[in-house]
Amino acid sequence: HVQLVESGGGSVQPGGSLTLSCVLSGLPITNACMAWFRQSSGKEREGVAGIPSAGQISYAEFAKGRFTISRDGAKTTLYLQMNNLQPDDTAMYFCAAARTTYCFIDLPSTFTSWGQGTQVTVS
Numbered sequence: 271h272v273q274l275v276e277s278g279g280g281s282v283q284p285g286g287s288l289t290l291s292c293v294l295s296g297l298p299i300t301n302a303c304m305a306w307f308r309q310s311s312g313k314e315r316e317g318v319a320g321i322p323s324a325g326q327i328s329y330a331e332f333a334k335g336r337f338t339i340s341r342d343g344a345k346t347t348l349y350l351q352m353n354n355l356q357p358d359d360t361a362m363y364f365c366a367a368a369r370t371t372y373c374f375i376d377l378p379s380t381f382t383s384w385g386q387g388t389q390v391t392v393s
Contacts, residue, residue, distance in 0.1 A: 272296045272383040274365045279388030285329060286355050286392070292348040292365030292385055304375035305381065306350045308361035308390075316366070317375025319350065328373050332358075355392045362387040 278290040290306065305320035321340035327339055327369045331373040348365055366381035374380045 272367060274367060274383055274385035276338075276363065276365045276385045276388040279363060279390045281391040281393070282355055283284050284356055284392055287351070287353045288355065288390060289352070290350040290363055290365075290388060290390075291333060292350075294346045294348070294367065301371060302367070303368045303370050304345075304348045305366050305368070305373055305375050306348070307364045307366055307375070307378060307381075308359075309387075310361035313361075317360070317378065318363070320373025320375040321348070322371060322373050323370065328375055330375065352390070355374050355390070357392050360390060360392050 273295045276292045301323050302322050303322045308318050309315040309317050317330055318333050321327045321339050321341055322384040335379045336354050340349045365385040366392055367383040368381040369378055
């Protein structure tokens with residue numbers, strides 16, 4: 271049973287930074303993609319960034335140049351460094367895992383394990 275627990279959300283002013291963390295516990299996931307999604311009020315959940323076990327990291331267009339996804343060597347903790355945050359970045363941010371070789375952050379349905387989310391507010 272895989273569990274994902276996010277932390278690090280909070281309130282920041284425009285231009286500020288936050289780093290989100292996601293700790294994976296339970297059955298280790300190998301050869302899998304881990305990713306960050308976000309969902310703001312009234313909008314669908316959207317992919318932010320994904321990092322596979324091996325291969326190229328993928329970012330949503332809005333995240334390129336501002337957000338950095340990474341994972342520790344043991345692949346049990348996922349991070350999202352967010353810089354130059356803007357009010358449009360206000361959302362609940364979720365960590366997710368998919369048993370896929372590649373990351374399909376445009377397809378949330380491919381992700382089978384989800385955390386409860388951590389709120390990011392920029393104002």
